Amino acid sequence: MFFYHMRMAIKSIRRNIVLSALMVAAIGIGIGVCMTAITVFYMMSSDPIPYKSDSLYAVQLNSWEAPGPYDADRPERLPELLTYRDAKALLDSEVPTRSVATYRSGFTLNPDNPDVSPMLVMSRFTTRNFFSMFDVPFLYGAPWDEATDRSGDSIAVLNYSINEEVFGGENSVGRTVELAGREFTVVGVMDRWEPVPKFYAVFNGAFEEAEEVFMPMLLNESWERQNYGNTNCWGDTPMNGFRDFLDSECTWVEFWVELNDAEQKSRYQDWLAGYIAEQKRLGRFPIENAGAEVHDVNEWMDYNEVVSADFRVLVGLAFMFLAVCLLNTVALLLAKFSGNAARVGLRRALGASKAMIFRQNLVEVGVIGIAGSLLGLGLAWLGLQGVRSINLGHYDRLVQMDANLVLFAVAISLLSAIIAGLYPTWRICQIPPATHLKTQ
Amino acid sequence: MLSMQHISKVYRTELVETHALRDFSLDVSDGEFVAVSGPSGSGKTTFLNIAGLLETFSSGTYMLDGEDVSGLGDNERSRIRNRKIGFIFQSFNLIPDLDLFDNVDVPLRYRGLKAADRRERIEKALETVGLASRMKHVPAQLSGGQQQRVAIARALAGEPRFLLADEPTGNLDSLMARQVLDLLEDINEKGTTIIMVTHDPELARRAHRNVHVLDGQVTDLKPFDGGTPAVVNAGAGGGA
Numbered sequence: 199m200f201f202y203h204m205r206m207a208i209k210s211i212r213r214n215i216v217l218s219a220l221m222v223a224a225i226g227i228g229i230g231v232c233m234t235a236i237t238v239f240y241m242m243s244s245d246p247i248p249y250k251s252d253s254l255y256a257v258q259l260n261s262w263e264a265p266g267p268y269d270a271d272r273p274e275r276l277p278e279l280l281t282y283r284d285a286k287a288l289l290d291s292e293v294p295t296r297s298v299a300t301y302r303s304g305f306t307l308n309p310d311n312p313d314v315s316p317m318l319v320m321s322r323f324t325t326r327n328f329f330s331m332f333d334v335p336f337l338y339g340a341p342w343d344e345a346t347d348r349s350g351d352s353i354a355v356l357n358y359s360i361n362e363e364v365f366g367g368e369n370s371v372g373r374t375v376e377l378a379g380r381e382f383t384v385v386g387v388m389d390r391w392e393p394v395p396k397f398y399a400v401f402n403g404a405f406e407e408a409e410e411v412f413m414p415m416l417l418n419e420s421w422e423r424q425n426y427g428n429t430n431c432w433g434d435t436p437m438n439g440f441r442d443f444l445d446s447e448c449t450w451v452e453f454w455v456e457l458n459d460a461e462q463k464s465r466y467q468d469w470l471a472g473y474i475a476e477q478k479r480l481g482r483f484p485i486e487n488a489g490a491e492v493h494d495v496n497e498w499m500d501y502n503e504v505v506s507a508d509f510r511v512l513v514g515l516a517f518m519f520l521a522v523c524l525l526n527t528v529a530l531l532l533a534k535f536s537g538n539a540a541r542v543g544l545r546r547a548l549g550a551s552k553a554m555i556f557r558q559n560l561v562e563v564g565v566i567g568i569a570g571s572l573l574g575l576g577l578a579w580l581g582l583q584g585v586r587s588i589n590l591g592h593y594d595r596l597v598q599m600d601a602n603l604v605l606f607a608v609a610i611s612l613l614s615a616i617i618a619g620l621y622p623t624w625r626i627c628q629i630p631p632a633t634h635l636k637t638q
Numbered sequence: 639m640l641s642m643q644h645i646s647k648v649y650r651t652e653l654v655e656t657h658a659l660r661d662f663s664l665d666v667s668d669g670e671f672v673a674v675s676g677p678s679g680s681g682k683t684t685f686l687n688i689a690g691l692l693e694t695f696s697s698g699t700y701m702l703d704g705e706d707v708s709g710l711g712d713n714e715r716s717r718i719r720n721r722k723i724g725f726i727f728q729s730f731n732l733i734p735d736l737d738l739f740d741n742v743d744v745p746l747r748y749r750g751l752k753a754a755d756r757r758e759r760i761e762k763a764l765e766t767v768g769l770a771s772r773m774k775h776v777p778a779q780l781s782g783g784q785q786q787r788v789a790i791a792r793a794l795a796g797e798p799r800f801l802l803a804d805e806p807t808g809n810l811d812s813l814m815a816r817q818v819l820d821l822l823e824d825i826n827e828k829g830t831t832i833i834m835v836t837h838d839p840e841l842a843r844r845a846h847r848n849v850h851v852l853d854g855q856v857t858d859l860k861p862f863d864g865g866t867p868a869v870v871n872a873g874a875g876g877g878a
Contacts, residue, residue: 199747199750209735547692547725547731548725549716549719549745549748549796550716551713551716551717551748553713630692635725
């Protein structure tokens with residue numbers, strides 16, 4: 199019977215082609231706008247490392263002191279970043295499975311190849327566990343070893359795109375690159391790795407591309423390159439050179455630990471409490487309730503409002519627009535179905551029950567919904583191209599529909615069409631069969 | 639076959655009550671051909687709609703094929719309509735964008751018959767009305783008389799216990815009307831009970847029995863006198 203209903207639905211759609219086209223357009227436009235917003239929202243709010251996001255924790259310490267709270271609007275919040283000295287101290291803890299300290303910088307890269315122009319590259323000072331903790335894939339070579347973390351040698355790991363650009367994608371392990379006038383030996387080349395959002399460093403561009411060059415954090419103690427991320431300081435910190443900056447109470451280092459179960463997390467929190475108590479004895483962490491917090495990846499995204507409230511409102515508005523489109527579809531369906539009243543009366547007279555008529559009309563609504571979803575997917579694709587163009591390429595990774603989103607679009611279109619069709623379908627079923635038989 | 643006793647049908651609005659049928663009683667036996675006549679607004683079509691389970695009634699009892707159908711729900715009424723009753727309308731009521739095969743197929747679909755069984759019934763019914771060769775035509779390609787024959791084929795395909803015909807020749811010229819009536823008589827002779835509403839006294843004369851309805855009541859029951867049926871004129875359609 200389903201195929202009979204389907205055949206009748208297609209005939210009915212062709213019979214009222216203008217009304218049907220208007221309904222498909224109403225659903226398609228609503229779905230197109232909605233899916234554009236949802237796609238960006240979905241990519242923004244997706245779990246960037248789902249298989250271990252609940253065991254990776256960002257660490258916060260409240261080393262802050264008056265004249266006011268760290269965040270005047272939300273005084274309960276702790277600084278999101280650590281001081282360099284705390285980060286180094288926390289690296290020594292043996293409680294976590296892994297610990298990583300990291301911050302961003304940038305340099306001019308001077309390629310050996312005269313055909314390639316010098317370029318500004320974004321780089322990240324970090325510790326070797328960065329790569330294993332965040333499961334960074336390697337194309338060639340490997341991260342630097344533990345000894346390099348302690349020695350701070352001039353070695354570098356390149357990402358896929360900079361290796362393509364400078365070395366034409368060849369295995370560059372063992373070759374050298376000149377960064378800001380200093381020669382670095384390449385020890386590893388990463389495969390493509392672009393977590394969305396860039397959860398390990400959500401400040402100043404959570405949706406920007408990952409850095410191109412990674413190097414040991416310790417080497418910057420002597421190299422003294424500027425931090426490209428946020429730096430927040432308090433009090434009268436003397437700043438007579440980079441060493442003072444490293445020893446200051448300025449917070450600017452992202453710190454992550456890997457804790458695999460609740461017991462390990464609890465032990466680490468105890469360890470942090472002990473560290474704070476010890477620092478208090480040394481005259482640091484002056485506020486009375488100085489504490490520490492750890493947030494797993496998804497908590498960290500929420501805590502730092504990676505998806506802004508404005509964008510959530512925008513998604514809400516997109517759904518409201520879809521609702522308006524559906525209301526239009528309801529009106530069009532009412533018009534279309536009331537034009538079918540005589541046929542429905544005839545079918546009822548010939549033995550169709552209300553349920554049969556309901557099913558037949560619902561199949562027609564479903565066909566319209568599927569057509570609307572196809573149009574909506576096309577419009578969403580155009581919408582995403584629009585988003586891509588106005589954001590100058592920064593959000594490229596946010597404007598790609600995956601299979602889940604395509605399925606979601608079809609499902610939401612079908613559901614929308616069925617919801618829109620329920621009332622008109624129910625209403626047409628209420629027509630007494632005899633009403634239109636004389637006048638058909 | 640059909641027994642209505644003291645049926646009344648009242649249409650109520652906020653302002654007015656209209657008694658379409660009052661104390662309407664009628665018995666129709668198996669194999670009868672009954673003509674129901676009366677002026678416009680007398681209640682003929684209301685009677686036909688109630689007889690065909692297309693409308694409910696306000697009071698009284700209605701036995702159809704030995705079953706009390708007075709209090710049946712919508713689904714059960716649909717099922718009985720589909721299995722026991724064939725309808726023939728004045729305006730044919732064919733679905734314009736379905737070919738003849740699909741038009742005749744409509745009631746069979748709702749009965750849930752298998753494809754082969756449906757095909758056999760449809761071909762046989764269209765053959766009976768002389769249109770087997772045109773089953774892929776759409777109604778607009780047929781004359782009025784042919785369209786009414788398709789409607790009869792649709793009614794016959796379900797092998798109903800009785801046919802309800804509402805002014806079946808009302809939209810036809812005299813020649814076509816005669817052909818349609820001849821067809822109905824043939825069907826009746828093979829055992830199908832027919833109740834036909836008509837304005838036309840000449841048409842009514844060809845039935846076994848005439849029932850006259852006035853102001854929602856049966857006023858006269860006259861058996862056909864057995865004389866030569868009159869030549870059928872083009873019937874004037876009208877609502878009851």
